[in-house]
Amino acid sequence: AQSVAQPEDQVNVAEGNPLTVKCTYSVSGNPYLFWYVQYPNRGLQFLLKYITGDNLVKGSYGFEAEFNKSQTSFHLKKPSALVSDSALYFCAVRDGGDSSYKLIFGSGTRLLVRP
Amino acid sequence: GAVVSQHPSRVICKSGTSVKIECRSLDFQATTMFWYRQFPKQSLMLMATSNEGSKATYEQGVEKDKFLINHASLTLSTLTVTSAHPEDSSFYICSAGTSGSLVGTDTQYFGPGTRLTVL
Numbered sequence: 163a164q165s166v167a168q169p170e171d172q173v174n175v176a177e178g179n180p181l182t183v184k185c186t187y188s189v190s191g192n193p194y195l196f197w198y199v200q201y202p203n204r205g206l207q208f209l210l211k212y213i214t215g216d217n218l219v220k221g222s223y224g225f226e227a228e229f230n231k232s233q234t235s236f237h238l239k240k241p242s243a244l245v246s247d248s249a250l251y252f253c254a255v256r257d258g259g260d261s262s263y264k265l266i267f268g269s270g271t272r273l274l275v276r277p
Numbered sequence: 278g279a280v281v282s283q284h285p286s287r288v289i290c291k292s293g294t295s296v297k298i299e300c301r302s303l304d305f306q307a308t309t310m311f312w313y314r315q316f317p318k319q320s321l322m323l324m325a326t327s328n329e330g331s332k333a334t335y336e337q338g339v340e341k342d343k344f345l346i347n348h349a350s351l352t353l354s355t356l357t358v359t360s361a362h363p364e365d366s367s368f369y370i371c372s373a374g375t376s377g378s379l380v381g382t383d384t385q386y387f388g389p390g391t392r393l394t395v396l
Contacts (some may be wrong), residue, residue: 205370205387263374267320
């Protein structure tokens with residue numbers, strides 16, 4: 163069975179500092195991994211994805227994530243946080259061999275960037 | 278590119294009435310659309326997968342007769358909440374994926390969501 167774990171309900175960081183939002187996954191086949199961000203009362207915005215290739219993936223708004231197969235992790239990172247990055251972040255996974263495109267979402271991590 | 282819209286963004290209705298929510302892919306053809314439900318401060322719960330021209334596949338525990346899904350074209354899917362009750366109040370989000378060449382086949386693009394309140 164596929165699953166995603168986001169161990170932190172909330173991450174607090176000061177503006178200008180680096181941020182990390184953690185994600186680990188479990189999938190039987192090849193993992194397709196995604197990060198989405200959600201602002202209040204809005205849908206999800208796609209940030210980045212890992213399908214294959216380089217383990218370090220760069221996405222929107224200066225975010226990046228590193229795929230680590232041995233640790234089954236896909237942590238989201240940004241070198242310098244902005245107050246406007248404060249939002250709810252979801253990690254998601256699907257089995258690359260599953261043609262249904264169904265995503266399994268983590269529970270979400272709220273990022274709070276203080277000025 | 279890859280824009281998904283939802284209408285309405287917010288709806289308030291009386292108990293017992295039906296509500297239709299539309300999900301449109303604006304600049305690509307969506308062979309597959311998904312409907313999610315999100316409770317406050319919780320993750321997304323997949324309700325059903327909808328493929329154009331065929332019946333929707335519902336997740337376990339989701340009543341297909343209560344949540345009617347129609348995917349009549351490659352750019353439009355609708356979710357109808359029939360005989361709505363207060364416990365159906367929630368944030369409903371659709372997403373769309375495609376096997377076409379315009380956007381990546383592996384990414385779901387999400388609509389802005391619809392806040393349903395049943396009085």
